[in-house]
Amino acid sequence: MASAALRPVAPVPAPVRLDYEAIGAEMTVVPTGVAGDGQMEIPEDASVAAWYRFGPAPADGEGNTVIAAHAGSEHTPEGPLYALRTARTGDTVRVEDASGRQHAYRVSRVERLGKDGLDFTPYFTRSGPERLVLVTCGGQWLPERQSYADNIIVVAESLD
């Protein structure tokens, strides 16, 4: 048993830097949450990646750290994660957190899935083995929707 008195929640160090050398992606990572439409909040600029701050961080040691970025944006026509379409199983991805600690992952799956009806529940799991999940958009550009048809999702397992 423990005191139930009010106390501040101790934050886990947030991921601040993504380095995916094999596809030439090196990015600043900022914490985001949920947009008004219920989707993950993504920074306007495709050169900046979002970490889903309500889910696990690498330092939690379990569950999926989700990092996403636009494939392209007005300011950065081709974002670093546009190259996720060239990700390969076995690639090494590194994430640095705010404490300076480096976390290494090995890519285990590269998926391209249609956005329509895509259930992100397994990708945002907060329990289970420590993983990194990278998300961007890909597939066919749909002019009438001003959006790509698919999400490209890269799942990587912790090497720590």
Added chain:
Amino acid sequence: MRKALPLAVTAACGVAMLGTALPATASETEGSGGDAAMLSVLHGVPDTTVDVFVNGERTLDDFAPGDLAGPLELPAGDYEIAVTASDAQDDSEPVIGPVNVTLDGGVNYTAAAHLDAEGQPTATAFVNDTSALDAGNGRLVVRHVAAAPAVDVWANGEVAVPGLANPDEQSLDLPAGTIEAAVSVAGESDPVLGPADVEVTEGAATIVYAWGSAEDGSLALATQTVEGMHSAPGGVPTGNTQVPAEGQGLWWAAGGGALLLAAAGAVTALRRRTSVRA
């Protein structure tokens, strides 16, 4: 902290739980189908360290005011719970109870030993709503278990819950974040508790108890968090701008198999050519 009660405990007959019968909300919460019930226990009686007996077994020893124990994972079924003085040999002379309670599988309960509005020791078994929350939201639950009249609960300077009386509760789903919470006597604006920062955790229920006694000046806030109600965001909208290279004719092959990315132009020439495996 989580611990399972010994199986022997459940074999005993005679059953009861702290104080009153389960509130009507018990029937409103659907079990998730699991066999075990989760039970937390809050000690909200000022000045008295106690022991808690479940089915005659001492389960919580030297349980101090303001402490929260659990969740205990218990097989669904009937239980008898009694609260005794902390030096009691057994539960034959309880200060609260014994009370019989039925715990349904898959349901999350908090039993609170507390004072009623008039200052008499009692107990209430609350059912914690563990239904799924929208991504980005948390559930704030306020429970009045203090010897005090009805209160207004304030959030960020506004009355969020008016006229909450002992032993009632109110639940609000709201965007996760820190709120400034305060409690006043109903209809008044001077806080009798707080203001205090309360972190409404995403995907979880943050349960705030007002406990103690207004008359004795021992009113206090206690919190409990019940996790695991989070949902994934509805989508990851990462493609609202077309990457220019594709406007030059680098289309994805249709269909579900491997996709070949044609490598053309200065931009893609720098990148590895490969296929994306679905």
